[in-house]
Amino acid sequence: MIKIASFKKRGKTWQYTIELGIDPQTGKRKQKTKSGFKTKKDAKEAAAELESNTFHGFSKLDPRIVFRDYEKHWMRKYKRLVKPPTIDSRNTALKHIRMYLNLYPIQDIDKDRYANMLYSLHDKGYAPNTIKSIHSTARIIFKSAKDDNLITVDPTENIDFRFLRKKQILDEEDIFEEGNFLEKEELVIFLNISKKQKFPQDFPIFSTLAYSGLRRGELCVLKWDDINFIEKTISITKTYYNKKGKIDEFDIIPPKTKSSKRIIDIDDFLVNVLRKLKAWQNEYILANGKNYTNFNFVFINTNMYPGYPLHPNYIYQHMLKITKKMELTKTLSPHSLRHTHASLYIEAGVELRDIAERLGHDNLDTLQKIYAHTTRGQKKKTAEKFSQLMTKVLEQTSL
The missing domain is CATH 1.10.150.130 (Tyrosine recombinase, N-terminal domain)
Structure with missing residues (x-):
């Protein structure tokens, strides 16, 4: 790579000298010096620009660059x-x-x-x-x-x-394997078990994921300002990012796509769940006032850093405990609740375009590929529709 050798002041102006490596044809050192910059900062910026346009002394058009x-x-x-x-x-x-x-x-x-x-x-x-x-x-x-x-x-x-x-394996965003979601009856059992857990946030967390279709990262940085209890909506405008995995070193960044920014309607069930969570949180803050850092998050860390957002791994680990009690044979992850949400909307007869908007998908074809499956309830409806059609036909024939 090129190497900045020095910056020097020559009279009233500055210059840089850069080592460009060894000329492959002559074997000699190559240098480039340029002067006339008003400040050292100007010289550094010009040198950096040269560096960004040079690879190991090769021209951009030299095909021998490795x-x-x-x-x-x-x-x-x-x-x-x-x-x-x-x-x-x-x-x-x-x-x-x-x-x-x-x-x-x-x-x-x-x-x-x-x-x-x-x-x-x-x-x-x-x-x-x-x-x-x-x-x-x-x-x-x-x-x-x-x-x-x-x-x-x-x-x-x-x-x-x-x-x-x-x-072939399951990928959270792109691949959906048959059966890796919860039927509506299984979802009820799952939520009932989560309600009986000793962790007071488990039931609200999994209810929100199942009833809203949020991604795990979107849920972790959801704030109370994002929830409108009067209009019964949730605004999704951000997601969780943590490069080092440390609870106290999180970042809040824009969601993955433009369409991921959205406002979704929620029902009375989820509104009531979130109201009760808010009441619990208020009591928790009073009890931990001195140690509590109030970021206004809906779901909070309650261990070493009270008030900080939940780490996504919390959700995964607690979901494993619940599914283990259900003795399920299928493999599930927190993202399976997003699939469950979409699957049950399909079973309810909601248009795929409306589901895509609710989930924050920017590509309808991708959504159709991911959810190219049906729940047992949907399959039963399909069979019933066929039966009804054939019954009418049979009534009109002598078969």
């Missing part, structure tokens, strides 16, 4: 465009990509080499959605390389992912 060097250049630009959680996700994917492609010149990474990387990850037991996430990151990088005229063919295009079918 993947590692180009990826660093790409990341500097990408960080300006997206939010921290997205950067974290891309960095996680890049750890895997670097293991396979780091030192290859970017023009030498053809489709076979790239596909072999994906096959190798699959053979090592990586989940299909992890592999697709890695692929998604690689797609962005190689598209950028193509835009920069470093490559003419993108090796990540038109990958056949049928090889992933052998190891």
